[in-house]
Amino acid sequence: MVLTAMLAGLAGALMSLEFSLPMMPPFYKIDFSDVPSIIALFSLGPVSAVLVEVIKLIVKVVTVGTNTDYVGELANLLGIVLFILPTWFVYKKMNKTTKL
Template identity: 40%
Template sequence: MENQSLSRSRKNLKTATMVKVSLLGAISFVFMALEFTIPIFPAFLKFDISDIPSLIAGFALGPIAGVIVQFIKNIMNVAIMGTTTGGVGELSNFVIGSSFVATAALIYKHHKGIKSAIIACICGTLVMTILGVFSNYFVMLPLYSKFIPMDKIVQMGSVVNPAIKDTFTLVLYGIAPFNIFKGLSISFLTMLIYKKISILLKR
């Protein structure tokens, strides 16, 4: 009887977690649709706050939950909004976002507290930025160039920063600073609201 009760409790806990993760994924998708450009970065780099629900999920429910939120967000975006890049943009968003969230959540999982959360977010931002440099240079931009010529992509960067002259400088002076800015911004905004929302998620 006790084993049945324990099994039922675990099943209910898993179901509740799935519901929370799904809800955060849907919220993340809505936030993703509210993207906008920032004049100091290339026009194809859109800023949004869709990583906030994912980071909250990672901190409150674990790294895997955070990554699943990223997955749900991008799948919903392709299914509902469609894609103009054959899914390359969504793939890049998933890879970069997941590296940020998974790193931060993994560190926070083993060391709780505000100081640890700050360190976790900084580490997540660094991992996201480094991975963004390599993934964009070797994979994402070459794939992206099949839909938009590379010279036009580089031109979008040179418009806001004359130092951008080719793919390498685009990644170094355009994409890397953008990921740093985004990571720190998402981290700051998450810190402002995490405590109140985490109470609801952990019930």
């Protein structure tokens, strides 16, 4: 639980370091805030990865607010869940373990 909270805090901090893509609409932004959720996915499982994302979005809404009436945050959550779950299923299908 503590590792999930720490990764969510890191993701919230990384989300504030986003930047726009040149010659693209201003709502296309690059940020590296999904990396902690991938770390949580492989180390703790898919539930923890989704919780990292949910907490990250709550931190963003509380600190920065929203200018999309929560549509952008919902799309971000849906996009990362649609990235996390197939990644987890492929990882489990390959029978990879964290043993050295």
